Structure formats: structure tokens, C-alpha cells
Amino acid sequence: MNRFPPGTFTPRPGPGAPLRMLAVQSGTEMRLALRNGEQVLLTLLIPIVLLVGLSTLDVVPLPAPRIASVVPGVLALAVMSTAFTGQAIALGFDRRYGVVRRLAATALPRWLLVAGRLVAVLGTVALQVVVLGVLAVALGWRPVASGLGWALLLLLLGCAAFGSLGILLGGSLRAEITLAVANVVWFVLLLAGGIIVPLGMLPGPLAAVGAALPSGALAEGLRAALAGGHPPSAAQVVVLLAWTAVASALAVRTVKLR
């Protein structure tokens, strides 16, 4: 006596609706990111602590009002934490646990496999921006309204640049190496990449390097947009697009499913 009634498995194959696949995959990945303590520490708690700490305590010399230079840096940090560090580590361990292969073996087309991860990143960044923005306004932050659109554009360009770098790192190296590299890069860029300390207050050579990094271009562009309502400079846009292009091109060649 078989416990599966006749006709249970009569074939009726076919792919699901693309938008539903995208929604379920990105929703699952976003939930997993928000359920993971280390990820929440990285994406929300550290940015919140830095936002409150740097804007209220005089630990790092910053131009007044302090909050006006702190918020853009913290938003850039939020993008870097989620799209690069969090994404690379998650992808590294997802590969280790065979999930990328598992999903590739379903009817999920390959473009959705990548799109699902990017939508999950965008969703998490949107949540971070809302939480950090509300908190910043409560702390007295008053962004220039005409710069909000430019800031949004920069956040998207930043997600693209850091997201492709995250996929390149997490998709190519072993999970433990990814974990180490992603955290070291995060820490170095946080301190010396224009995120906490504006490039103008860094020593000359360091500032020049910082301007060519995605962290520096994103944070400086956000500072100009949110404090002055200025559009991003051509150099900042080119830096972000160039990192996106180079990292994506490399990722297409090196990313492995396992």
C-alpha cells in the first residue's frame, strides 16, 4: 500500500510566474538577512550607533553642524554594509550550503537568480534609509530638499557598485576567506575610504585614493547632494559606474555556483 495516492505526481511541469518567483526569492533572502543577528548588527546597529555617536560626541573632528556630514557617511555605510559585506558573506555561505546550485536547478531562470539577490539588497537598503533617515531627522538633521533626488540616484549607483563587488567576492572565493576579506575591506573603507571622515579632512594622497573608491565617491556625492542640493560630480558618477562595470565583468567570468 503506497502512501501517495495515484496521480499525485502526474507531470505538470513549467516555470512559475517571473514576478512571483522574484518576490518569493527576494522576500526570503531579505527575511533571512533581517533574522540573522550578525547581519542586523552590520546593517542597522552599527550605522545607528555611529549616527548617534558621531553626531552627538566630538570624537572625530567634523565641520559644524556635525550631523550634516555624519548622515551622508552613515547612509553610504548602510549601502556598503548591505550590498557589499553582507551580500558577499551571505553568498559565500549560500554557495557552501549549495543553495545557489539548488535554486539554479529549479525553473528559476539565471537572470532571476541574480535579480532576486539585488532586489533583496535594495529592499534592505530602503529599510535602512528609512530607519536612519527618521532617526537623523529626530536628531536635528535637515537635508536640502532639492538634493533628495540626487541622493536617491547616488544610493542606487552605490548599490550597483558595491553589489557587483559583493557578488564578485562572495561568488569567487571560499566562504571563510570571503568573510575575512569582506570585513577587513568594510573596516578600512569605513575609516579611510571617506565614509566617517570626509575626504577633505584626510591627508592629500589618501583623499585622492578615497575619491577613486566607491565609498568615497558615494559618501562625498551624498554630502554635496544632501547638504547643498548639488548634483553628483561627473567624476563621482564615473567612479561608481566604472567599479560596477569592472566588478560585473569579472563576476560573469569567475562566479561559481558552488
Next chain:
Amino acid sequence: MNTPPPAVAVRGLVKRYGRTVAVDGLDLDLAAGSVLALLGPNGAGKTTTVEICEGFLRGDAGEVRVLGLDPADAPDALRARIGVMPQGGGAYPTVRAAEMLRLVAACSADPLDVGWLTDVLGLDGCARTPYKRLSGGQQQRLALACAVVGRPELVFLDEPTAGMDPQARRVVWDLIQALRRDGVAVLLTTHLMEEAEALADEVVIVDRGRVVAQGSPTALTSTTEQQELRFRARSGMDVDGLIAALPVGYGAAEPIAGRYVVRGRIDPAVLSTITTWCAGQGALADDVQVARRSLEDVFLELTGRELRS
């Protein structure tokens, strides 16, 4: 009535990793709606062959058609029609079991009911447990659920019962038999002879990337030339003397003290020779059994008895 096209047709498949030849001119045919077991020692090329059929690897030579498609050229079109249980499963480390199954189900147009499938595979008790905290057998059952939830027409199962307790294995065997009954073709790899014997219409034994034998389990095990006779008698009798008494080409051994095996074509004359010889030794041949070879015997004969690294 039209015969449906084969589910899998492989001709002269070759796959090399550097200087190692993993698959060496392999042919494989899986008829629509039937079950084929790919049997072989570790490193025989089973998983490589399956992964080429799924479109995850590209062969170096040969022709592969799965449901009429070339897996390397049309992986997306193919994977919408097949179900895959990769070796070692696959899920986000922190995802809950039911959450993972819901995600895989959402990738199909008309999936099975996730709650029912979770229940019938005995996963209801751990539906909210994170994947990395599931036992090996639970991970295997989740992987199996993911392979069948989309109602595929062809299922690849890479060692589906590895690490399972006998109860869970029973459920999986039931499931594979139900798949076959409902017209789903199944290609499974296994180390377990009894699994291949119980489930497969066709068994293909591979070793070092080549097919060394194939056929139905009955055909593979019932070659009349290769019967054996087992009996019990007092231990320590002179086996060489027994071999000398038997016709040329017969073998005899005492693998366990007091238990004897004679290999060769067993007929009344041979049986009489054995009992007479035992009587001459002052012993009574007891518990005499003529057995067809198990698939395990065939397998070990073909692939050797030494351990593979």
C-alpha cells in the same frame, strides 16, 4: 500508439578534469516513465554524468539529450521540466525547512501542496527548524521534497537515501515507486544494491567512467553459469580437496568458519559430488541453499573488491 521520446539519451559521453578522465565514452538510455539506477563505486563518474544531464557541467565529447533538449545549450528550458535532488541537498543555512520548500514550489507553475508534502515526508515536526540544524536524514528528505514539488516529468536523484534511517528510506522508496506509477522518469544514483534491485527497471553499473554492465536487476543477477551453493558443515574442512573433487572451473571457499560456498553451475550431479565429499570427510552438509547471485556480488565482481580512495 506513439512511443514517447526517451527521457535521457547519452552517447559516447567524455568528461575530463585536467588529466583525470571522469567519464570515458559512456552511453545511457532512460525510457520515459521508467526508473534507471546508476550504480558504481565512489569516483566512478556517476555524479559527473548526472550533472552533465542537468546542464551544470558540459561534456568534452559525446551527445546528450534530456527530454529532447541539449542540457548545456538550454539549461533554463530543461530545468523548468525536471526535478533535481543534488548530492548533499542545498538550502540557505538559516532558512526554515518549510520556507525553503515554499520558495522552490513558487518556482513552478503548478506545484504540489507544500503543507501536504511536508507532512507526508515526515518534515512537519521540523518545518520551522533552520536548515543547518536539521539532521542529515531530514536535509535529505527536504531535498527530495524540493525535487518533486514542481511536478516534473523527469527526476534526478543523486544518492537519495544516503544517511537515512530505515523508516525514512521506506518513505523514499514508496515515493520513487509512486513517481514511476504516475509516469515520471527517474534517474537515481546509489551505492545500495538492494535499492537498485528494489526500484529500478534498468541498472547500469559504471566503473572508471565506463558502463561495465547493464540490464534489468533480474537479468544481471540470474546468469545461470554463475549460480552458487551455500551449506553449513563442521569448520576447517579441506576446501582445496573439494575443488579437486568438483568439475574444472568451479570455485569453493569457507568465508566464515563452518559456512561454505561453491560457485559455478549447480546441477544434481554437482550437489551429489558435494554431499558425497562431505560424507567422506565425516561431515553432514546442512542448510544447503542454491542462491542466485545478489546484485552486490555482480557489482563487486565487476568493479573489484579493493577499497577506492
